[in-house]
Amino acid sequence: xxxxYKISVLLLLIFLSCTKKxxxxxxxxxxxxSNEWWVTLQSGGIDLLGTHVLFATYNTxxxxxxxxxxDDLRNGYQFKCKVLANPKTLTFLTTDSAQxxxxxxxxxxxxxxxxxxxGTSKSTHSVVDSIYMEATFSDDLINTYIISGVARSRWAQDxx
Numbered sequence: 347x348x349x350x351y352k353i354s355v356l357l358l359l360i361f362l363s364c365t366k367k368x369x370x371x372x373x374x375x376x377x378x379x380s381n382e383w384w385v386t387l388q389s390g391g392i393d394l395l396g397t398h399v400l401f402a403t404y405n406t407x408x409x410x411x412x413x414x415x416x417d418d419l420r421n422g423y424q425f426k427c428k429v430l431a432n433p434k435t436l437t438f439l440t441t442d443s444a445q446x447x448x449x450x451x452x453x454x455x456x457x458x459x460x461x462x463x464x465g466t467s468k469s470t471h472s473v474v475d476s477i478y479m480e481a482t483f484s485d486d487l488i489n490t491y492i493i494s495g496v497a498r499s500r501w502a503q504d505x506x
Contacts, residue, residue, distance in 0.1 A: 383400070383498060
């Protein structure tokens with residue numbers, strides 16, 4: 347009887363010690379590039395909006411490392427498009443152009459990059475990442491727009 351009890355306890359301990367390794371549900375393939383940003387829209391050195399507007403970068407529903415959404419949240423030029431992303435180099439672009447999801451134009455993005463710790467927030471002066479890209483739009487092929495800014499710090503006093 348003592349031997350059966352010891353074997354039962356040993357089997358129970360072995361069974362309880364086995365655990366399944368679960369994925370981190372909060373992690374995405376483009377985590378290093380996903381954020382909210384305070385950006386300006388410039389063309390020819392002129393700030394076209396007069397203030398910073400909210401902009402977002404986030405993963406696609408496929409959750410792959412080479413695809414990223416750029417979304418100006420209908421602020422500025424009103425565009426949302428998928429770009430090719432490289433989370434290792436923190437760069438992004440469109441090889442040709444991408445369809446705008448807000449209205450029917452094509453968007454071409456070049457020189458897109460996220461620069462770690464290269465920005466400063468508005469009021470708290472916290473060190474944050476910065477973002478930069480050049481965009482052309484099929485309904486305005488003459489102008490190249492510079493979209494650049496800093497990551498949102500999440501401090502209310504840093505919001506524009």
